[in-house]
Amino acid sequence: MARKRQSQRVTSYEVAKLAGVSQATVSRAFTAGAQIAKDKKDRVLAAAKQLNYYPNSIASSLASASTNIIAVIVGNLDNPFYVESLHAFITHLQASGKHVLSFTISQGKACDDAVLEALKYNVDAIIVTSAPLSNDLVSMTKGAGIPILLFNRSSDDPTLLSVRCDNFGGGQELGKVIYDAGARKVLILRGDPQGSTSRDRVAGFRLAVQDKAIEAVRIEEIDGNSSYDGARDAIRERFKGPNPTFPDAIYAVNDIMAIGCIDELRERFDLKFPEDIMIVGFDGIREGQLQPYKLTTIRQPINAMVLKTLELLAAIGDEEDTVKADSCVIPGRFFEGSTVTQMEQVGTKIP
Amino acid sequence: MARKRQSQRVTSYEVAKLAGVSQATVSRAFTAGAQIAKDKKDRVLAAAKQLNYYPNSIASSLASASTNIIAVIVGNLDNPFYVESLHAFITHLQASGKHVLSFTISQGKACDDAVLEALKYNVDAIIVTSAPLSNDLVSMTKGAGIPILLFNRSSDDPTLLSVRCDNFGGGQELGKVIYDAGARKVLILRGDPQGSTSRDRVAGFRLAVQDKAIEAVRIEEIDGNSSYDGARDAIRERFKGPNPTFPDAIYAVNDIMAIGCIDELRERFDLKFPEDIMIVGFDGIREGQLQPYKLTTIRQPINAMVLKTLELLAAIGDEEDTVKADSCVIPGRFFEGSTVTQMEQVGTKIP
């Protein structure tokens, strides 16, 4: 049934016949940098245009063992951060003649199935953004010689390359900001408890506020499931009952949860930010910068991270294993919104 | 250089040898519904597992002329509506064993390049969400026998299948709501002036408010580029200068522009919705339902639209051209937010 298609498609043999050359020459005409005389190439291209021929990438992939397809596995498209990342990957890969095979994983599931599918298609590389990965699969990708890269997460496996933001450093910076703004009672909204990202962001924050031994900071941690709804639920649960007491500040380890917090606290308690309570997020998603939020956060340099990832990919292609894993932590950038109380600038100017 | 990979990969011949069968039998073991005895199949699968074999989909695609890949071309990932659509496509296609090759098109560009790339990969179908398409390309897809479907847009070409929301009807409904709420001076924020979507939504709206001959409605139209920033710019421009006068209501033909309007008007004039000015959007994106917006809108049934699209795809596979194009307009659903003045309910209950 699907069979008729192949007869409809023009092949390089037909072009070769029309152009009066061999099929090999047609192939060369469409291969950048191939050895072919200019006049023949022109003749081939003219014949190809006349017949409406375009190369069959599938056949080409089979013959050359390179598909020009990159698999991008996205953990959670409900989080705009991953949407923006996927967008950046598609845009940049498209610009360099590659293609993106997209997979999504529902929250909390392993991405093993997606990786396996990607392997079947012999993709040139696999990029995993969040989502856990089993060791078996990693060894299968190694067996297949297909590079696999982690984006925005790290792994205990040191042979796995990963590109991520400096989550620890970013957390630290936010901790400092929150402390300097005077918060001494802080609620931390964690994301995925398994994930390295949430863990690092919390650890950096804690270090920063505990460093300041001048005055103790009381910290409480709850889980927000890395999602808007999860955050709202967690906040609702935490502050249920009559007359809840609020912390001085909330640190949500990603922006989408911070937004959930704000919405929930505004709706139920009509709280003002930062007057009643301060809040910071992490990621720098567009939604956080909408006028009703103006969230103070650490902006992840998505573009730089994506470019770095693609750079690594290219490097792997060149010389197998010479890539240093430590070069792949990129600093985030503090974004001053209006959800943290402004202190007098003098203090922060001390070198 | 990329060459070594192929030697690493286990092939069906090796599995065949280990299992003591022919390669053809291995192929059958991995083909659902193929004629193969149970014991042989078990033996093959065991051997495959032992060798870590998995079929090469590229080779399989070449041999069978079906890739199980669907190209999804997304016009504008800055608009959350398209993000949600892409997400839905990926999720549903993944569930049925298909794969998504994603392309994005920058605003206003034609999607010809992406279509051509998709053709090269011999995809099973091409889905285009927004973005214009040249006639040449359409005929090429026909020549290649690859179905092409429009999502959320229509075309003058009647042979092109398209699935979309009832934009005209939705616009009409919003017009009615706005009129009934008492608005007599309305500003319409158009999207892409070329696109059928914006046009239909405006036309329906106009019909509804002009229908009510009781009292004339003054309508003004400006362009918002279908984007958040575009809407903010348009609003800023429109209401610059001292003491601008505002309309009773704004109709943004999509939610993301409505949000841009709200942000701009809040920030510069501290307007309240719906007290100072009413506003409605179209799409029903998640952002519009955040607590600070609660946008009144028409929600596009993305899931239903996506499922319908995939259904059409399946139908095309079965029996060439028997698909009726008119069955593909799906009604949207009015979502009552809090950006339109509530009227007493009595009036609306009149049959």
Next chain:
DNA sequence: GCAGCCACTGAATGCGCATTCACAATTTTA
């Protein structure tokens, strides 16, 4: 007991292209 049928299997072939190899047609060098 034999024709006929069915379920299954393996050998062979081709999908469309890239690539290797050998060779012809140049051009360069000795």
Next chain:
DNA sequence: TAAAATTGTGAATGCGCATTCAGTGGCTGC
């Protein structure tokens, strides 16, 4: 001018699998 290097080309081959075709063996029914 002969030899060597260079460039360009076509024939042949294989990438890994699905599929067709021609069986083989077991079964049923008469």
